[in-house]
Amino acid sequence: MFFASDNGGPAAPEIINAIAAANAGYASAYGNDDLMDAVTHKIRTVFEAPDAIVYLVATGTAANALGLATLTQPWQTIYCHRVSHIEEDECGAPEFYTNGAKLGLIDGADGRMDPAALDTAINHTARAGVHNVQKGPLSITNTTETGTVYTLDHIRSLTKIAKNAGIPVHMDGARFANALISLGCTPAEMTWKSGVDVLSFGGTKNGCMGVEAVVLFNPDLAWEFELRRKRGGHLFSKHRYLSAQMNAYLTDDLWLQLATQANDMGAYLAQELSKIAGTSFVHPTEANMIFASWDRAGHRRAQNAGAYYYFWPSDYSLDGDDDEKLAARLVCNWATTKDDIDQLIHHIKG
Amino acid sequence: MFFASDNGGPAAPEIINAIAAANAGYASAYGNDDLMDAVTHKIRTVFEAPDAIVYLVATGTAANALGLATLTQPWQTIYCHRVSHIEEDECGAPEFYTNGAKLGLIDGADGRMDPAALDTAINHTARAGVHNVQKGPLSITNTTETGTVYTLDHIRSLTKIAKNAGIPVHMDGARFANALISLGCTPAEMTWKSGVDVLSFGGTKNGCMGVEAVVLFNPDLAWEFELRRKRGGHLFSKHRYLSAQMNAYLTDDLWLQLATQANDMGAYLAQELSKIAGTSFVHPTEANMIFASWDRAGHRRAQNAGAYYYFWPSDYSLDGDDDEKLAARLVCNWATTKDDIDQLIHHIKG
Amino acid sequence: MFFASDNGGPAAPEIINAIAAANAGYASAYGNDDLMDAVTHKIRTVFEAPDAIVYLVATGTAANALGLATLTQPWQTIYCHRVSHIEEDECGAPEFYTNGAKLGLIDGADGRMDPAALDTAINHTARAGVHNVQKGPLSITNTTETGTVYTLDHIRSLTKIAKNAGIPVHMDGARFANALISLGCTPAEMTWKSGVDVLSFGGTKNGCMGVEAVVLFNPDLAWEFELRRKRGGHLFSKHRYLSAQMNAYLTDDLWLQLATQANDMGAYLAQELSKIAGTSFVHPTEANMIFASWDRAGHRRAQNAGAYYYFWPSDYSLDGDDDEKLAARLVCNWATTKDDIDQLIHHIKG
Amino acid sequence: MFFASDNGGPAAPEIINAIAAANAGYASAYGNDDLMDAVTHKIRTVFEAPDAIVYLVATGTAANALGLATLTQPWQTIYCHRVSHIEEDECGAPEFYTNGAKLGLIDGADGRMDPAALDTAINHTARAGVHNVQKGPLSITNTTETGTVYTLDHIRSLTKIAKNAGIPVHMDGARFANALISLGCTPAEMTWKSGVDVLSFGGTKNGCMGVEAVVLFNPDLAWEFELRRKRGGHLFSKHRYLSAQMNAYLTDDLWLQLATQANDMGAYLAQELSKIAGTSFVHPTEANMIFASWDRAGHRRAQNAGAYYYFWPSDYSLDGDDDEKLAARLVCNWATTKDDIDQLIHHIKG
Incomplete structure (x- = not known):
């Protein structure tokens, strides 16, 4: 009767088996392993995004903070729901990785941002002069922290506001798969087709041991992300074990x-x-x-x-x-x- | 014929087996798993340090940067060898985690700091007034980056200078076990008995999949370290798999x-x-x-x-x-x- | 008919005259000028605080950000009113100087924090575990940004909550003199006798050219403040001109x-x-x-x-x-x- | 017999008089004063740079740190002489403002960087992969900290290396006028005609009260600089007194x-x-x-x-x-x- 969190459960046997299978002989370190190529290929296919850049880290906080830092200047605002994970459960990791950006808290019922509230907040910041923190990325959590799911229409009503304001969009998908199943749509529809630029694609809560993919739909951000990942201590030397998890996760629709x-x-x-x-x-x-x-x-x-x-x-x-x-x-x-x-x-x- | 690095090899079978064995049922997340208690107990025993505080992270860069950040103010100098890993191979992670401390580079033959050079550098900084970066921790790498090993005498000749200057001592032990075997001494002798306050105790390069222990011989630093680890995205939700590795690593002298x-x-x-x-x-x-x-x-x-x-x-x-x-x-x-x-x-x- | 701000007006003639008078011969740089001794003496007398430490900077943002940084860890929350200057008008300077602390916004009518709202916010943070940003200092603005003044009772109702929670108190006194005149109390009553630990004591808006004193009622913070001031580029070499302004400002009740x-x-x-x-x-x-x-x-x-x-x-x-x-x-x-x-x-x- | 520093002396009478003259009536705050327009015009004329952007701050450390931060990513190296002011006398301000960049120390006789040493250092960094701090701006101090002056040929031998490496060039001109007089060249020759992108143009040490101009020869950097200046607490509300100093300084070849x-x-x-x-x-x-x-x-x-x-x-x-x-x-x-x-x-x- 364990219902405390989806991070208290075991990993799926396929994940453990994949790790064991990856443990043969030598492999290039730091993400240059062959399994990582397979992971990138699978994610590009699943997301219908042949140019997407894919990186692996081991925690959701790392995925969110690194992804957001790549999108945010220190003097900007990250718009997110008042009860989002990045605001409430990461001990200020977004502030740390962005070197001091501000989180702009948006209200909305059932953990979903109210588009009108987002619009008001962005407009408030958009009037900003030199004295004020500037507008920055929008971060949407799907599945939300309160167990609800943004529909495609809802996502698009938010990303449309962001795009009109010229700001990029991050999705915290620690429970991406749960939302996808709930919506019955495609991964592409939930993300880049709806205006998402950077995705934290969760594996850990959904049966992996500890792996999250950061998917950059805009390849221009790649090198900066790599440097930030290394500098944050999140580039694994024996990376093959991250790759193995994510590869198994994406195999046969696991x-x-x-x-x-x-x-x-x-x-x-x-x-x-x-x-x-x-x-x-x-x-x-x-x-x-x-x-x-x-x-x-x-x-x-x-x-x-x-x-x-x-x-x-x-x-x-x-x-x-x-x-x-x-x-x-x-x-x-x-x-x-x-x-x-x-x-x-x-x-x-x- | 793979001699590129000790991070290109496989994990020891005992490590993989331990991960598989840990994958049964539910476990408390975020380091509250039972296996972590076993790890702490084993490290305290191995190091003859009943009050030591032990934390696990997955990369050596995280271990070093978090350990050093806990010892360093942003306006201080970290003294380390010119070719140390923290200077050359971590993309500025120490600067990032300390919010901008300076690395003071000490020369010395064969990757080992020359005590006289350290003394000169500390004295230079010790005269510092408000215009100058202040003295901060000493970081010793053992095994060094050039494959040599500091003897106990050599360690102590450095830590004595540090202690006289009132500065704490960090040891980068990514290859701690290799040095220990080379020296034939005890873990306690290599660390706290020789003046080391915080140790990065490496597992990854020596046969683990991806785990390093940070050992705080001074328990006062514990809570700050925990917050820094979380804020850095290095607190694992499914922590049991880190614990399992480190526990197996320390079992039966593996x-x-x-x-x-x-x-x-x-x-x-x-x-x-x-x-x-x-x-x-x-x-x-x-x-x-x-x-x-x-x-x-x-x-x-x-x-x-x-x-x-x-x-x-x-x-x-x-x-x-x-x-x-x-x-x-x-x-x-x-x-x-x-x-x-x-x-x-x-x-x-x- | 200039009513845009109290920073659009001229400096008082006494201030300009003092600067001209200070411009004779040589003076020690970086705050070691004789006039600074006079300033410290006058502020200690005015505030009945013989141990207070006094530093001068040239802008209110510097005074607030440096004072707060000295009181705040990067993983803490600064509690302040939703429309406070540090939240709305400093382009994230508190986040920059604290290396990423969070501002916890407290509501309350007429720019004054509601004690009950502060209590709720602190209690929320006080339950914080390692996943959460921790409690940090309270910052009270008096005169407020909406032109109202906290009474002594009101200040104390807030500082009492802070003290019970073990958190320090900062006062943004960019318009300190206006509040003091309005209240008719003593400077000591408005500050340390009411629980204030660090004060930004404004001169610029009230007739100086550009000078603010930071008053540390707790001398333990002095050296850290000095280093932060220098590192922030706020230590003036020709400091005598800051001293001259503040000295004239405090002379004959100007x-x-x-x-x-x-x-x-x-x-x-x-x-x-x-x-x-x-x-x-x-x-x-x-x-x-x-x-x-x-x-x-x-x-x-x-x-x-x-x-x-x-x-x-x-x-x-x-x-x-x-x-x-x-x-x-x-x-x-x-x-x-x-x-x-x-x-x-x-x-x-x- | 005061020879301790050029910051111990008085301001020139023209500077004090200009401040007094500026103290009439109301003026727009935060750099929007009419005198600032005059300053920009004068600097553009003096430097034959009609598109240059000019900002004023009150300290040399602020000018250097803000200028460098605008040119530097946190994971980059700033190349400078081993005894440069930014390395030795600013308490880590460059590291603070850049959020943790590294200073790469270049040797050379008499406080002047040896071009060969610079070339070696940049080449070393240029080979950098993701594990390494990346190449970043070059910072040249003229007049140097040891009282010598880089000739135009010497400057160009350094900036040529920088340009070939694709890195921008900053000049710390705290004593710019002393070097200019020594060289007998034009301000344009000493700066943008020799490859300098951002200049700290000193006033304080050369007879002002406390003012330095940051001259951006590349206008694209303007808005970021403004935000960084504000966020650092270096945007003066009663800015006219900075303008007045710089304007008088540039009048009649003072x-x-x-x-x-x-x-x-x-x-x-x-x-x-x-x-x-x-x-x-x-x-x-x-x-x-x-x-x-x-x-x-x-x-x-x-x-x-x-x-x-x-x-x-x-x-x-x-x-x-x-x-x-x-x-x-x-x-x-x-x-x-x-x-x-x-x-x-x-x-x-x-």
Whole structure:
């Protein structure tokens, strides 16, 4: 009954096997391994982007911070949702890697930026003179931090504003596959066809051990990115093990299967929770994360039985009135089973 | 015949097996996994340092830059050898992570700092007023970049100067195990008993897939280090796979066996090279790296037969006079075999 | 009819005379001039703070950014009002000087932070783990950017929260004298007796040519501040001219007289505006800045007659409906005369 | 007998008068004052550079650091002489403003870079791959820190190397006028006609109160420079007083007269010193700075009589053997008189 995060689960066996298989003989270091060529080829094919440049790093924070730094001057604003990962969960990595850019926080329901709010914020900055931080890139998280998914229309309503303002677009796709499955569109449609310039393409949360691809749809940024990656300590010497993960992830649609399983379990969990009287949902369930609220007694039973998940906000306590409703975040991953969910539901119901 | 670097070889099978074994069920993320407790315990035991704080990162550049940043103010000087890795091979990562500290380059034969030169440099900075960059940490690389090893006396002659000046000491131990085997001393003697405050304890070059421990012998620095690691994007969510590597590395003296094998092959290679008429050595061979010079014809035969290594400096060419002597760097790793070396020697001899 | 800013006016004659008087013979450079000793003595006396450390810089942005950097780690949050100068008007100088700290924006009416909002924000950050930006200093602007003044009670309600959270307090006193006159309290009461640790003590806007003092009530920060000032290029070689300004400013209560004059003119302007039918005030007038709204026809008459001030927000236009109400910011300075104001009022009235 | 530095002397009366004259009525802030237009016009005329962009700051460190930051990426090297001001006397300001660039130190006699050494250094960096700090701008100081002057041929021998390598050129002209007088060439010949892209044009050391112009011969850099200046806290609100200084400095050849006087006194001092038996010169005297050596007894007599200058290096002591030769740096400024020098010589002679 582990629902704390999609980073608590194991890697898919195919990933581990690929690492073991890559461990034969010598390989060129620092991204010059043959497997990396295969990765680049696969990503270009999957994204229908023959000129895209692909780099691998091991953490989502590195992917986001390096990608954003390549797009941002130190005196610019990065527009992002108020509860985005780059604002809330990276200990200021974007500020560090950009040498002090500002994050401009955009509101919007269910973790999705409101286009009107983005427009207002950009217009405010666009009037900027020398005294003011300047406009800079837009960063969209899909799947969002609240488990919802931007539709293509929604993405385009934001990127259109960005393009009109002449600013580039980054997508934090730590849960890209979950959003893709939810939308049923193509990777190209979710990204460059909708105005995305740089993508953090997540592998870790969706069944890899630790690998994220940064996809630059504009090849001009390549060399600067490489220098920033090295300077940040994110260029792996034995790079083949990153390549092996990403290559396996993209082989035989593994990445899609893993996300489908996680999303299906998310839907099943939402369905079963909704059957419990008094349960309500804080955000709609559109991928593999559920934000729901039920009474403390149910939380107490579940957690005492070993269920592991976070309250939302995290400082709620099991101590208190039995009937009080407390919200929680539950995350399914590729390894979540119906049995895990059934057990959880059983304990919540009591 | 791969002698380009110790990061081109495979990981030891024990490391891969440990990763596969760690891939069962759920584990707490971000360093809170049980395997990390085992790692900390093992490192404390190996280093006879019950209060040491241990963190894992995936690259040597990250280990060095984060460790140094924790010891350095932006307006300070990091004293290091002119050909140290932090100066020459990290694309300015120390400058980036320290927010602009200066590297003070110390000369000395065979990649080892001359204590008198260090003393002069520190005294120069110690007179510094507000117009000048201030004194900061000393960083010692052992095994050095030129394949030599600082003896305990040599280390202590440097750290004594540092301690007298009130500055902390960092050791870049990307090839720590190779130096340790070469010296035949204890890990404690090579580090805190000789005045080292922060150690980058390398795993990657010595048979791991990608893991380095940062060992803080002063626990006061712990929280700052953790924040810097996260902010740098170097805190792994699925941290268990870093832990698994380091845990296996430290189990049953695997790390010592791997380094012994690499050093033995280094010695064998040096011995065989020395039998070839006209070969000379640029630096003494004390661990697993050989810097030697022989005629171009020999290089041409070896490289045409598939031997892979770097000229030193790297811009020498196979084109030119047959008899001209060209230096090269050859690196043995745990997987190097006598047969690899015999083949290389065979082709050089022609 | 210049009401655009208090930095558009001339320096007081006493300031210019002091500079001329200081221009005799040789003086030690870089703050070691005799006049600086006099400045330190005067500020310690005025603030009843015999241990305070005093440094001079030439711009308010330098004073704020250097003072804050001395109090802030790169991974911390600086709490400030949403419309504070450090957030809106310094092109990211705090982020630059702190190497990437985050500004946590606190709401509150009339440019004054709401204590409850500050408490919430700090508590949110105080729960922070390694993934989150940490709590850092509080920065209070007095006089605020909207022309209001924090009372002592209001300051203390904020600093008490800061002190309970263990965070230091900075005051942006670019218009410190205007607030002091408005409050009728002592400088000590407005600062260290109310929990302020570092003060930007403004001279430029209140009749100097270009000088601000940074007052460190905690002497421990002195050396770090000196290094940061030098490294930022803010240590003047011919420092005596900064000293001369600040010394004259503090002589014979000049600074208080200048601020009294500016505040009196502010009050007079507000009074005269209030007599015009249809005028309303956006913020209360408590010092030398007026935020008022009247019809476009009045603006058109005044501006066509040469009145110089900013609309608020600045993108309002003279083109449009005569009767529409448009807000403006009008700033009085020490050189503003009743005649300036009478003329302005005359043209607004038409 | 003040020979400690050219920043210890007074400002020229014309400068003070210009400040007083500028103190009438209102003026637009932040560089939009009318006097700044006059300054730009004068500098364009003086430098025969009708498209040059001109900005004013108050310190030489600000001028250098901002100019260099505009030319440098964080992962690049700034090539400069080992004893340049940016390396030795700015507390790491270049590293701070560039966000961590490295200074590549070039040797050469008498404070002038050896072209061959520059070529070697650039070639070394030019081979750089992703692991290495990249090549960046060249910075030439003229007058040098050791009082010598680069001839036009010498400048061009360096800038030719830079241009061939595709790197821009900065000139630290804190003592630009002294070099110009020494060379007898035009400002254009010393700068853009010799390949200089960005100039720090010093006023402070040569008789101003505190003003330096940054001249961008390439207008494309303008807006970035403006943002960096503001972000660094170096944009003055009451900018007219910077403009007034620079305008007066450039009026009626004041700047040339002041430098001529300082250089003439330098020559006279060198001549008189050379008449004292046992005196030798550490560097040739080519402008207003003298580096000479004589016996301790002479130093003792002069310093006890009130002569103020620095030993070179500064840690020599008056205590010790009378006959030992000790070097010193003596700097003449526009206000130095023959009488000052005669007195000094008198006391040295004893």
